[in-house]
Amino acid sequence: MKNFGFKNAMVFLILSATVALAYQLPFLRFTFYDQFAAAYQLSNTQIGVLASALNLTYTFCYPIGGWMADRFSMRSMISTTLAAYAVLTFAFAMTTNFTALLIIHFLYGFFGIATLWSAYLKGIRNLANEDNQSKMFGGSEALRGVIQTLMGFAFLAIVGLAATPAAGMKVLFIFGAAVCALFFVLALFFLPKTDIKHESQAVVNETKYSVIDVLKNKGVWITILVIMFAYLTWAIGNAYMTTYTVQVLNISTTTASAIGIVRSYIIVLLAGVIGGFFMDKFTYKGKGFMIAFGAIAAALVALLFSAKVIAISIILTLAIAFIANIMKSTYWSIMDQAGIPVGMTGMATGIISFIAFIPDVFYGLICGKWLDDAKAAGDIATGFNQIFILLIICAILGIGSSLLLVKRTNDLKNSVSPELKAETTPVS
Numbered sequence: 001m002k003n004f005g006f007k008n009a010m011v012f013l014i015l016s017a018t019v020a021l022a023y024q025l026p027f028l029r030f031t032f033y034d035q036f037a038a039a040y041q042l043s044n045t046q047i048g049v050l051a052s053a054l055n056l057t058y059t060f061c062y063p064i065g066g067w068m069a070d071r072f073s074m075r076s077m078i079s080t081t082l083a084a085y086a087v088l089t090f091a092f093a094m095t096t097n098f099t100a101l102l103i104i105h106f107l108y109g110f111f112g113i114a115t116l117w118s119a120y121l122k123g124i125r126n127l128a129n130e131d132n133q134s135k136m137f138g139g140s141e142a143l144r145g146v147i148q149t150l151m152g153f154a155f156l157a158i159v160g161l162a163a164t165p166a167a168g169m170k171v172l173f174i175f176g177a178a179v180c181a182l183f184f185v186l187a188l189f190f191l192p193k194t195d196i197k198h199e200s201q202a203v204v205n206e207t208k209y210s211v212i213d214v215l216k217n218k219g220v221w222i223t224i225l226v227i228m229f230a231y232l233t234w235a236i237g238n239a240y241m242t243t244y245t246v247q248v249l250n251i252s253t254t255t256a257s258a259i260g261i262v263r264s265y266i267i268v269l270l271a272g273v274i275g276g277f278f279m280d281k282f283t284y285k286g287k288g289f290m291i292a293f294g295a296i297a298a299a300l301v302a303l304l305f306s307a308k309v310i311a312i313s314i315i316l317t318l319a320i321a322f323i324a325n326i327m328k329s330t331y332w333s334i335m336d337q338a339g340i341p342v343g344m345t346g347m348a349t350g351i352i353s354f355i356a357f358i359p360d361v362f363y364g365l366i367c368g369k370w371l372d373d374a375k376a377a378g379d380i381a382t383g384f385n386q387i388f389i390l391l392i393i394c395a396i397l398g399i400g401s402s403l404l405l406v407k408r409t410n411d412l413k414n415s416v417s418p419e420l421k422a423e424t425t426p427v428s
Helices: 006-022 025-031 033-040 044-069 074-094 098-113 117-127 133-161 165-190 211-216 218-247 253-280 285-304 310-338 342-356 360-376 380-414 418-423
Strands: none
Touching: 006 025, 006 074, 006 098, 006 117, 006 133, 006 165, 025 033, 025 044, 025 074, 025 098, 025 133, 025 165, 025 218, 025 253, 033 044, 033 165, 033 218, 033 253, 044 098, 044 117, 044 342, 044 360, 074 098, 074 117, 074 165, 117 133, 117 310, 117 342, 133 165, 133 253, 133 310, 211 342, 218 253, 218 285, 218 310, 218 342, 218 360, 218 380, 253 285, 253 310, 285 310, 285 380, 310 342, 310 380, 360 380
16 A cells, blocks of 8 residues: 555545535435424425435536546545535525425535546545555545444434424534535645555556547446446435334334434444455455345345344344445445556546446435335335335346456456457557
8 A cells, every 4th residue: 555644644534524424414314314304394205306306416427527537636626525515505404495405406416426426536546556445445435434423423413402303404404514614624725736646556547548448448337237236235225224114113213313323324334444355355356246245135035024023124224234335335446357447547437427326316216106105005114125126136136247247357367368458558
C-alpha cells in the first residue's frame, strides 16, 4: 500500500464520509419508514415514487459523473457535493410538500452521482495498489459504516425525543445538513488541488480512453452483471427489511428502527472490514462472489418460511444484510481481475454504473405496488414474499455472473492472445 500518512488518511476520511452522508440522508425514509410516512403523510406508492425519482436521476447521471471525474479535480467535485447536500437537506427539513420533495430527490440524485460517485471511486482506487483493492474499498465501506452508525443513532435519539414524527424528522434533517456543512469545510482544507495517484499508476493514468474503448472491454460487461445483481440484493433487502419487521413480525417501530440501524450501518462496518480480507483471500474473486450469492439465496429461502419465529427471522434479515454488504463493499475491486485498466477508471465506472444500476429506476415502484396491493387484500406478508422471491432470482443470476468473472480472470492470467491484450489497450 502507498505510504498512508496523515494527508492520505484525511483524503480517505473525507471521501468515505461524503459518500456515507450522500447515501444515508436520502434513504432515511427507509430506516425510519413508518415515522417518515406519518410525518409526510405519504403512501407506500408515494415513497416508491420518491425512490424512483432519486434512482432515475442516479441512472442518467452516472455517465456524466464518469466524464466529470476525468476533467475536474477530486477537491472541486467533493466540495460541490457536500455544499449541495447541506443546502438540499436543510430544504428537506423545511417542507412537507410532495412536489418539493420530488425536486429535492432529483437534485440529491444529480449531486450524489454527477459530482461524487466516479470521483470517489477513482480517488479510492488511486490510493490502493492492485494487491489490496478489496481491503481499500472494504475499508472505505467500513469507515462509511462507522460514520453512518454514529449518525444513525443520533437520528434515532432525535426522533425518539421528539413530540411528534413531523418534529423529529425536521430536526433530524437539520442535523444532517449541519454535518454536511462541517465536512465541506474539512474538504476545503484537506483535499489536494490535484488528484492523488499511486506511484505504480503515475504513467498508466496518463493514458486516455474513449467510450468505445470501455464498451469493447469484455471485463466491463462482466463487471456490470456482477455489480447489478449484488447491488439489487443489497438495495431491495436494505430498503424493505425494517418495515418487514414492523408489518409482518409486529415489532414496534422504535425497535425496528434500532435493528434497521444495526442492519444498515453497524453491519456495513463489519462487512467492510471482513469482506475486504475475505475477497482478497481468493485468487479468483469470482469464486468469493459465488459463495456470497449462494449464501444469500439460501438465507432468503429460509426467510420465506420463518415468519412465525420472530427471533430466527430477525437473525436471517441481519445475515442477509451482512452478506450483501460484503459484496457491496468489494464489488468495485473486481475491476483489476476483470481486466479494466486503472487509467480507464473514471469513464468505466460511469458507464458500468449507468447500466448496472438501471433497475434502481423501477424496483421501488414495483415493490411499493406489491406491498400496497397485498395490504389492500389484507395479507401484507404476500407482498414481502414477492420481494424475497425477486431477491432469490437476483442471487441465482449473480452466481452465473460470478462464473463469468472466474472465466474472464482465468483467461487474462493464462492467455497472451492479441485479442485480450487489445481489450486493455486504448485505440490510437
